[in-house]
Amino acid sequence: MKYSIQTLNKISKAGTDRFCDAYTISDDAKDPDAILVRSASLHDTSFGDNLKAIARAGAGVNNIPLDRCSEAGICVFNTPGANANAVKELVLTGLLISSRKIPEAMAWAATLKDGETSVAKQVEKGKSQFAGPEIKGKTLGIIGLGAIGALVANAAVALGMKVVGTDPFLSVGAALRLDPSVTVVKTQDDVFAAADYLTIHVPFNKDTEGMINAAAIAKMKDGVRVLNYARGELVNDEDMIAALESGKVAYYCTDFPNAKTCNAKHIIATPHLGASTPESEDNCASMAADELMAYLEQGDIRNSVNLPNAQLQAVYTKVCVIHRNVPAMISALTSVIGEAGANIENMTNASKKDYAYTILDIDGVTDGMIEALTAIDGVLRVRVIEK
Numbered sequence: 001m002k003y004s005i006q007t008l009n010k011i012s013k014a015g016t017d018r019f020c021d022a023y024t025i026s027d028d029a030k031d032p033d034a035i036l037v038r039s040a041s042l043h044d045t046s047f048g049d050n051l052k053a054i055a056r057a058g059a060g061v062n063n064i065p066l067d068r069c070s071e072a073g074i075c076v077f078n079t080p081g082a083n084a085n086a087v088k089e090l091v092l093t094g095l096l097i098s099s100r101k102i103p104e105a106m107a108w109a110a111t112l113k114d115g116e117t118s119v120a121k122q123v124e125k126g127k128s129q130f131a132g133p134e135i136k137g138k139t140l141g142i143i144g145l146g147a148i149g150a151l152v153a154n155a156a157v158a159l160g161m162k163v164v165g166t167d168p169f170l171s172v173g174a175a176l177r178l179d180p181s182v183t184v185v186k187t188q189d190d191v192f193a194a195a196d197y198l199t200i201h202v203p204f205n206k207d208t209e210g211m212i213n214a215a216a217i218a219k220m221k222d223g224v225r226v227l228n229y230a231r232g233e234l235v236n237d238e239d240m241i242a243a244l245e246s247g248k249v250a251y252y253c254t255d256f257p258n259a260k261t262c263n264a265k266h267i268i269a270t271p272h273l274g275a276s277t278p279e280s281e282d283n284c285a286s287m288a289a290d291e292l293m294a295y296l297e298q299g300d301i302r303n304s305v306n307l308p309n310a311q312l313q314a315v316y317t318k319v320c321v322i323h324r325n326v327p328a329m330i331s332a333l334t335s336v337i338g339e340a341g342a343n344i345e346n347m348t349n350a351s352k353k354d355y356a357y358t359i360l361d362i363d364g365v366t367d368g369m370i371e372a373l374t375a376i377d378g379v380l381r382v383r384v385i386e387k
């Protein structure tokens, strides 16, 4: 069986090398079985009938039309945690350089020339304009304590900071990863009030869009430094620029500059570099490649964002069904299989929000049975995987 994978963006060779000879990998594949993508937007891309999966080599999936994929029975993966350390290190960079006014200091140092006074003397005379506070003993506020937020929290503790964070969906596992000295509070307002430095690590979606706006900024300390290595859309640009102009926010570090913000006062902008390390590019691409192979070859799902995790060891033929999460679906599936005279040796079913996934190990699969399963109201896709 040959599978075709279309790569978009620069995907690390560590990932593409994991695919065996049964795969063709190219950036201009026509009607691929799967797409391997980083940040390229797929919102305006139409998907062929053959497309079974999309793997995002990274965390954020706001570049992928999730609802459309679910309705078309396309499984969407991401690579949780695979680039978290890279982002953590850039956040720490932002924290330190915004505190110590390093961008301005470097720009000033680059203008110096020996004249009546030597560069060395100008340095000693001019340096006081760039004095900035230490982060030790100050409070870092964190919104979102997932893979990145937790690493940032623990690193900040190690640097002597007090850390206050919030996350309405904090899992037990994520809570256990946090240094015990991290104070987890209930509301964002509690974080805004406490933070000398504020960093956000949440996904961009309709609930988080523009969460850092004038009302939120008004609840923060004067002179707060705000760091956004998550997504540009989380911050209201006009409100942030106004807060920088007034000095309410001392610095805004963003990995997502745009025409409004890139030249604004006291912005420290990087061009979406959070995950741009060889280590994280390798990790993300490798994890994404493994997820795609397991799904295409075995129908097994790990780390999907629109479908549940599910795996099944099969002896006969695997029939993988993506369907709506509504009553009587399992009985509808098993009736069709029973009426076809086939035996279900083993099966598993799991659901995620509006969608569900059932994998059946069937002895005696026929074309007619697959047609009948596909025709059931609520079934979105049926795939047969021969042993």
Ligand SMILES: NC(=O)C1=CN([C@@H]2O[C@H](COP(=O)(O)OP(=O)(O)OC[C@H]3O[C@@H](n4cnc5c(N)ncnc54)[C@H](O)[C@@H]3O)[C@@H](O)[C@H]2O)C=CC1
Residues within 6 Å of the ligand: 058, 059, 060, 061, 080, 081, 083, 084, 087, 143, 144, 145, 146, 147, 148, 149, 166, 167, 168, 169, 170, 171, 174, 201, 202, 203, 204, 207, 208, 229, 230, 231, 255, 272, 273, 274, 275, 276
């Ligand atoms: N600059 C860059 O290159 C990168 C940016 N990112 C961005 O960072 C985001 C976070 O990444 P990870 O930590 O790996 O994801 P994650 O899924 O491990 O953590 C996100 C956390 O945000 C929490 N959350 C969701 N809505 C929230 C809300 N309204 N308030 C507080 N917490 C909320 C979730 O419960 C979860 O714990 C990604 O969605 C992506 O947008 C991720 C990787 C690289």
Ligand SMILES: O=C(O)CCC(=O)C(=O)O
Residues within 6 Å of the ligand: 038, 039, 057, 058, 059, 060, 061, 083, 272, 274, 275, 276
């Ligand atoms: O692939 C990249 O460089 C971007 C990473 C990112 O933004 C993410 O993982 O959410």
